[in-house]
Amino acid sequence: DTAVSQTPKYLVTQMGNDKSIxxxxxxxxxxxxxxxxxxxKFLKIMFSYNNKExxxxxxxxxxFSPKSPDKAHLNLHINSLELGDSAVYFCASSQSPxxxxxxxxxxxxxLTVV
Amino acid sequence: GDSVTQMEGPVTLSEEAxxxxxxxxxxxxxxSLFWYVQYPGEGLQLLLKATKADDKGSNKGxxxxxxxxxxxxxxxxGSVQVSDSAVYFCALSGTAxxxxxxxxxxxxxTL
Numbered sequence: 001d002t003a004v005s006q007t008p009k010y011l012v013t014q015m016g017n018d019k020s021i022x023x024x025x026x027x028x029x030x031x032x033x034x035x036x037x038x039x040x041k042f043l044k045i046m047f048s049y050n051n052k053e054x055x056x057x058x059x060x061x062x063x064f065s066p067k068s069p070d071k072a073h074l075n076l077h078i079n080s081l082e083l084g085d086s087a088v089y090f091c092a093s094s095q096s097p098x099x100x101x102x103x104x105x106x107x108x109x110x111l112t113v114v
Numbered sequence: 115g116d117s118v119t120q121m122e123g124p125v126t127l128s129e130e131a132x133x134x135x136x137x138x139x140x141x142x143x144x145x146s147l148f149w150y151v152q153y154p155g156e157g158l159q160l161l162l163k164a165t166k167a168d169d170k171g172s173n174k175g176x177x178x179x180x181x182x183x184x185x186x187x188x189x190x191x192g193s194v195q196v197s198d199s200a201v202y203f204c205a206l207s208g209t210a211x212x213x214x215x216x217x218x219x220x221x222x223x224t225l
Contacts, residue, residue: 004157033212041152041201043215056212090157097211102148105157 003027006091006106013081014114020077021109023091029104031055031097032074034066037088037108049074050097081113116141116208120216123201127194127223135189135219137178137204145208147171147180147187152201152218161189161202194223 004025013019025032033056034046048056049068063079074091088110092103121136139145146165150158162171167182176191187204204216 041218041220043158043203043218045212045214048212056210092158092213102160102163103158103213105150105159107157 003104004091004093004106006089006109008109009107010110010112012112012114015081015083017081018077018079019081019111020075021089021091021111023074023076023106025072025091025093025104027093027104029093029095030071031094032068032071033092033094033103034074034076035090035092035105037090039087043090047074047076048097055097078111081111083113086111086113116145116206116210116214118204118206118214118216120202120204120219123218123220125219125221127221129196129223129225130193131223133189133191133194133198133221135202135204135221137187137189137216139185139187139204139206141185141206141208143209144182145206147178148205148207148213149176149178149187149189150203150205150215152203154200158203194221196223196225199223 031050033048047066052068065077068074088108091106094103117140148163149161151161152158162173164171164180170179178189201218203218205213
């Protein structure tokens with residue numbers, strides 16, 4: 001059983017489209033995250049939810065909207081896609097948002113905007 | 115705010131060579147420190163961690179010691195293998211309730 005699963009693994013779409021990425025974790029963790037990894041491998045947090053409540057919302061364009069229907073799921077919807085949105089998006093989860101909690105990452109969604 | 119600085123890569127080593135990847139951090143309070151590894155085409159995996167000063171994290175022959183006096187958490191391995199080729203990320207978890215990553219260091223091990 002995959003602990004943190006993301007779908008789709010690859011996503012190629014045209015500029016201006018709207019797309020969603022789904023994430024599910026079966027670890028019973030309370031906290032979930034979205035990270036963006038750019039072409040230089042730099043990882044930056046976008047959002048974090050704890051028990052379905054948004055706790056971290058970094059400086060991200062409001063075209064990006066996370067949704068957490070329950071604590072096992074965290075989806076990411078992106079409106080009006082731009083070329084600069086091309087990246088690998090990682091979902092992660094942890095037992096709590098506190099210090100010392102290691103994260104479990106999904107395998108990533110490679111988004112290519114053409 | 116919190117930040118992590120890693121040595122720039124790529125690091126190219128022959129098999130069985132000694133590895134050091136430097137990592138220093140800036141944070142308020144007493145953060146937890148981590149090393150993650152990313153193999154090609156995969157997500158990040160936790161390699162090791164340390165939650166307080168002088169703790170040593172270890173896994174799969176890799177080690178790192180939490181040095182508060184030098185704000186460092188350098189990754190070491192005595193004898194690398196081709197299968198260790200990956201990108202290694204140093205990270206910290208501080209008061210902001212999130213993991214802050216370094217820029218990653220690519221390791222290439224050759225026969």
